[in-house]
Amino acid sequence: MSPPNNSIIVIGCGVTGLSVATLLQSEYPSATITIIAAEIPSGQSPSADYASMWAGAHYRPTPGSTSQLKQEFDMGVRTAERMKRIARDHPESGVAFMTGVEYLEDPPAEFSSIKTGDVYAGPEDNFRVLDQTELPNGVKWGCEYRCYCVNVSVYLKWLLGRFISKGGRLIQHRLSSAQQAFDYAEESGLGKVSTVVNCSGRNFDQDRKTKIIRGQTVLVKQQYHKTVTRQNGDGSWAFLIPRPQGGGTIVGGTKEIGDPEERPRPETLNLFPDFVDSVDKFDVLKDNVGRRPWRDGGYRFQTESVGRDKRIVHGYGAGGRGYEMSWAAAERIVALVMESVPANSKL
Ligand SMILES: Cc1cc2nc3c(=O)[nH]c(=O)nc-3n(C[C@H](O)[C@H](O)[C@H](O)COP(=O)(O)OP(=O)(O)OC[C@H]3O[C@@H](n4cnc5c(N)ncnc54)[C@H](O)[C@@H]3O)c2cc1C
Incomplete structure (x- = not known):
């Protein structure tokens, strides 16, 4: 079999890489x-x-007033549009819409101007600021709206399955850098590659702006029916995130900047009285520890020329909201690819 004539490589099989690979398949239907x-x-x-x-x-x-927060807010709304279609047409994807509730003990100043009926999570999100009488003790601001939750392992496998069924290739291999992908592709018979898309999460720890943010959560067997977020007065956060398709509920969680500890620490489970009112009622299935690939200033969306007719399109640094911004991020990354490789080029 002759090697494909010029394929595109995507580094990374997380939510960013899989979303990018999916969009690349629609833009370049005859490419590998x-x-x-x-x-x-x-x-x-x-x-x-x-x-x-x-x-x-x-x-x-x-929502927020900095240009980064505004951009990320827009990316969230844009991604939610596609997630709505996915949840409607493919319930097996592990994406489902439900009610989201927020309770903030120390709301940022800009929250005081948010009103019932505003677009918060997207058009037709039924956004409503909660009345003071509906707020638990200690909470100063709360709201309710329609949003979605993702059963992450189901969703990633679903994206990967679709990618492969449309002719995509998957190679499990650890690279030493994004640049190394060009040589590795030639050695593996993938032919001449001119575009590598770097969705490696943290860019091989070669970008001084990237950091890890450790997150510890617990998966419990009980299935809640809405997602709840509580900001505590001491700056910590507590949330309930149901995993669609009977995947239980994530109870969490921590945000520890630069903390490399991989083992779970003894954690106090956050109680939400209308879900469970005592720790004994939780059926703990698993302790989870993950590292969010955070980057100062947000995602790096950038094309880097690395030699004659060779480029790396960077798309990493999603931080703590990589699912919520995944489709909008993928559109930005694919737009950069298309600036260098027009869709009608002979790929
Ligand atoms: C506890 C916790 C809770 C979270 N909750 C939410 C939430 O509610 N909503 C939300 O939107 N986000 C949430 N996040 C954040 C979300 O998980 C990330 O933003 C997102 O997963 C980043 O995806 P990614 O594809 O960019 O990176 P990753 O998922 O890290 O994927 C990187 C990919 O690159 C590959 N790679 C890395 N290095 C190499 C190498 N040397 N060679 C080859 N391949 C390599 C990896 O193997 C992997 O396939 C949470 C994260 C944590 C830890």
């Missing part, structure tokens, strides 16, 4: 898209570095 990744959504136990396997994951918008 290959994912190279150290870890893939198989049955094996993922490392803490494979963030996508440890996410909750729910969609919780984070």
Whole structure:
């Protein structure tokens, strides 16, 4: 079999790499898209570095006044549009819409201007600011809206299955750098590659702006029917994230910047009285520890030229909201690929 004439390589099989690979398949239907990744959504136990396997994951918008927060807010709304279609047409994907509730003990100043009826999670999200009488003790601001939750391992396997059924290739291999993918592709018979898309999460720890944010959660057997987030007065967070398709509920969680500890620490389970009112009622299935691939300033979306007719398109640094921004991030990354490789080029 002759090698494909110029394929595109995507490094990473997390939510970013899989979303990018999916969109590349629609933009370049006759090209060979290959994912190279150290870890893939198989049955094996993922490392803490494979963030996508440890996410909750729910969609919780984070409105704010900085340009980064505004951009991320828009990316969340954009991604929710596609997630709505996925949940409607493919319930087996592990994405499902439900009610989201937030309770904030110390709300940022800009929250005071948010009103019932505003677009928060997206159009038709039934957004409503909760009345003071509906708030638990200590909570100053609360709201309710329609959003989605993702059963992450089901969703990643679903994305990967679709990618492969459309002719995508998957190679499980650990690279030493994004640049090394060009040589590795030639050695593996993938032919001449001019575009490598780097969705490695943390760019091989070669970007000084990236850091890990450790997150510890617990998976419990009980299935809740809405996702709840509580911001505590001491700055910590507590959440309930149901995993659709009977995957139980994630109870969490921590956000520890730069903390490399892979083992779970003894944790106090956060109680939500309308879910369970005593720790004994939790059926703990698993302790989870993952590392969010955080980057100062947000994602790196950038094309880097690395030699004659060779480029790396960077798309990493999703931080703590990689699912919620996944489709919008993938669109930005694929747009960069298309600037260099027009869709009608002979790929
Ligand atoms: C506890 C916790 C809770 C979270 N909750 C949410 C949530 O509710 N909502 C939300 O949107 N997000 C949440 N996140 C964040 C989310 O998990 C990340 O933003 C997202 O998974 C990042 O995806 P990614 O594909 O960019 O990176 P990753 O998932 O880390 O994937 C990186 C890929 O690159 C590959 N790779 C890395 N290095 C190499 C190498 N040297 N060679 C080859 N391949 C390599 C990896 O094997 C992997 O396939 C949470 C994270 C944690 C830890």
